[in-house]
Amino acid sequence: MKSAFFVMAGILTIIAAAAAFAGSLDAPTAPGVTNSYKVDDIYNRLNNGTTGAQGTFTGPPSGAIGGTGHTLNEVMGKAPVKDDTSGAVSSDVKAGKTFWGLNKASGIWGPQTARFTDNGNGTVKDNLTGLIWLKNANCWGAAINWTTALTNANSLKGDNTMCSLNDGSIVGQWRLPNIVELQSLIDFAYTSPALTSGHPFSNVQDDYWSATTSVSAPLGAWYMNFLSGMVNNTTKTASLYVWPVR
Numbered sequence: 001m002k003s004a005f006f007v008m009a010g011i012l013t014i015i016a017a018a019a020a021f022a023g024s025l026d027a028p029t030a031p032g033v034t035n036s037y038k039v040d041d042i043y044n045r046l047n048n049g050t051t052g053a054q055g056t057f058t059g060p061p062s063g064a065i066g067g068t069g070h071t072l073n074e075v076m077g078k079a080p081v082k083d084d085t086s087g088a089v090s091s092d093v094k095a096g097k098t099f100w101g102l103n104k105a106s107g108i109w110g111p112q113t114a115r116f117t118d119n120g121n122g123t124v125k126d127n128l129t130g131l132i133w134l135k136n137a138n139c140w141g142a143a144i145n146w147t148t149a150l151t152n153a154n155s156l157k158g159d160n161t162m163c164s165l166n167d168g169s170i171v172g173q174w175r176l177p178n179i180v181e182l183q184s185l186i187d188f189a190y191t192s193p194a195l196t197s198g199h200p201f202s203n204v205q206d207d208y209w210s211a212t213t214s215v216s217a218p219l220g221a222w223y224m225n226f227l228s229g230m231v232n233n234t235t236k237t238a239s240l241y242v243w244p245v246r
Contacts, residue, residue: 043070046079115187118200122158122165131183132167134174134244138203139163146221146236149209150176153244169246177245179210182224183231196230205241 041052117125124135131142139162139211153176156162158169187196193204206227214233221238222233234240 001246039072039075040070043075046075109194115196117198119167121167122163123167124200126185127180131177131181131184132246133185133201134163134165135201136163136165136203137201137208137243138205138241139244140242143205143239143241145239147208149240149242150211152242156244174244174246176209176211179212179222179224179231179241180207181245182210182243184226186226188229191228193226195226207240208243209240 037052037054041050044050045052115127117127117133119125122135124133125131126133134156139156139228144152145183153174155171155176156165156169157171158165158167186194188194190197195201195204204226206225208224208226210222210224212222214222217233220233220235222231224231
C-alpha cells in the first residue's frame with residue numbers, strides 16, 4: 001500500500017514538471033491589427049479588387065455558419081496563375097511579379113492580346129500604342145528623298161485610290177512618323193524585319209524615313225532600319241522608304 005502511494009506521487013510529480021516545462025499552449029496575444037484581414041477580405045480583393053478593412057482579431061464562433069466566408073480553395077481559385085502556353089516563361093518577367101496570360105508571340109507582356117489588328121481597310125492598328133499604320137509598307141514602290149516623303153505621307157487619303165486604302169481618311173490625317181513612333185514598332189526578338197512574328201504588314205523594306213530632323217546636322221534626318229532595329233541618321237537628299245501613320 002505504501003509503495004503504491006509513492007508510485008502515484010511520482011507520476012503526479014512528472015506530470016506537473018512536464019506542464020511547467022511546456023508552459024501555456026495559448027498564444028500570448030491576439031494577432032496585431034495591422035495583420036488582421038479576414039479570408040473573405042482576401043477573396044474579395046482577388047475577385048473584384050475590393051479593399052478589405054483591417055480589424056481587431058476575434059476568434060471564430062462556435063459551430064458551423066453556413067453560406068458565409070470562403071475556403072482557401074475558393075481564394076486560390078481567384079488568384080492569378082501562370083499561363084505559359086504561348087511560349088512565355090517565368091524569366092520573361094521581373095522576379096517577384098505576378099504574371100498571367102503571357103503571349104510571347106504577340107510582343108506584349110500582359111494579358112493575351114494580339115500586338116496588331118488588321119482593320120481590313122488597308123490599315124493596321126498597333127494595340128500597344130494606339131497608332132494606325134498603313135498596311136502596305138511600300139505604297140510608293142520605291143525609295144524617295146525626305147522632302148518627297150513628307151509630301152507623299154501628308155497627301156495620303158483613304159478613298160481606295162492609293163495603297164489599297166479605303167478607311168475614309170482625308171488628306172492631312174496621315175503623316176510621316178517621328179523616330180520614336182517608328183521605333184515603337186520594333187520587336188528586338190526578331191530581325192529582317194525586326195517586327196513581331198505574325199505581323200500583318202506587307203512589303204516591309206529596310207530603311208524608313210522619320211519626320212525627325214537631326215539637331216546636330218539639320219540637313220539630315222533620323223531613320224529606322226527594320227532589318228536590325230537600329231536608329232541612324234542620314235542626309236535628307238538620300239533615298240529611303242515611307243511608312244505613313246495617323
